[in-house]
Amino acid sequence: MTPLPVRREAVSDQLYAVLRDRILGGTLPPGAPLTAERDLAAEFGVNRHAVREAVKRLQQARLIEVSHGGRTLVLDWRRTAGLDLAIGIAGADSGPSIAELTRDALEMRVCVGADAARLCALRCSDHAASRIMESAGRYAVRGPDLTELGEADVAWWRLIVEGSGNIAYLLAFNSLVTGAVPVAQAPDALRADELLDVEAHLRLGTLIAAREADAAERLARELLSRSVPTTAPEAVN
Incomplete structure (x- = not known):
């Protein structure tokens, strides 16, 4: 042979x-x-x-x-x-494609983010809630460059996930944003509707600070779901 x-x-x-x-x-x-x-x-x-x-x-x-x-x-x-x-x-010759994995990772991001927002509203300290509001304020003055908004979005969500007090969610978040799973490879255009909605980011921060857990979960799910393609995105390579 x-x-x-x-x-x-x-x-x-x-x-x-x-x-x-x-x-x-x-x-x-x-x-x-x-x-x-x-x-x-x-x-x-x-x-x-x-x-x-x-x-x-x-x-x-x-x-x-x-x-x-x-x-x-x-x-x-x-x-x-x-x-x-x-x-x-994602780079394998067989198994799930990069596009499929990206879609799946974005779907997981919705689930983790929505429940993290709920838990954050229930568990985070007043200091952590203030930091989330401050970060939302900084987000509001960023952009409209999508790459810049994406970086600010990661920093803002990190505070929310940390505020949830769920270590498993935090480790999953790290995998999502560092590219261990391919959500980091999603094109900025796919996430434009989510990233450009500054008002929703501000409102979510307000709901968390007001301890409105159910409303925070619903808004987070709706916001994050905007970046999930209905089919595997062909543009991701």
């Missing part, structure tokens, strides 16, 4: 990506045994240390499981993998 062309730098990373793609694409279906280390080493023309490192990453991503008998079996990633898997699959 002719070894596949694999660049020598970060060999284990490349091998991990290839095996991940095979799992996502179904070439290695759930329940199937992972190809033996010696066979993978021969197929890719790499040493077994690189193979072991790649397999270790697959296990950490909960894409495979080492059974009691020593066999390594492929798991159903839709049932076992976590959000961290999104840090690479």
Whole structure:
């Protein structure tokens, strides 16, 4: 068998990506045994240390499981993998496309943001509420450049998510805004209706400060939903 062309730098990373793609694409279906280390080493023309490192990453991503008998079996990633898997699959040759992942991430952003606004209204301190109002005021004088508004929007939402007191929401927010999941790749034009509505941002800050949790949740959901495409956005690449 002719070894596949694999660049020598970060060999284990490349091998991990290839095996991940095979799992996502179904070439290695759930329940199937992972190809033996010696066979993978021969197929890719790499040493077994690189193979072991790649397999270790697959296990950490909960894409495979080492059974009691020593066999390594492929798991159903839709049932076992976590959000961290999104840090690479947008560029995979198989599995969800970048456009699909972007849409899905924007939908998750609506759910996290709406409930974070509700919890923030219930839980945040008066000082935190004041900071949110001040940040909304600063947002009001930004723009109309969408990139500038987007940066201000992230800073404002961070205060709201922090004010919710929910660590899981905060970690999800970090993943969304740093590009670990591809919401950060959404084109500014897609989010224009949301970002340019300064009045809604100010009103949401007021609702949080007034402790009107249900109204804050409804407005946050409506505002964030404007950036969610009805179909996967073709412009995202």
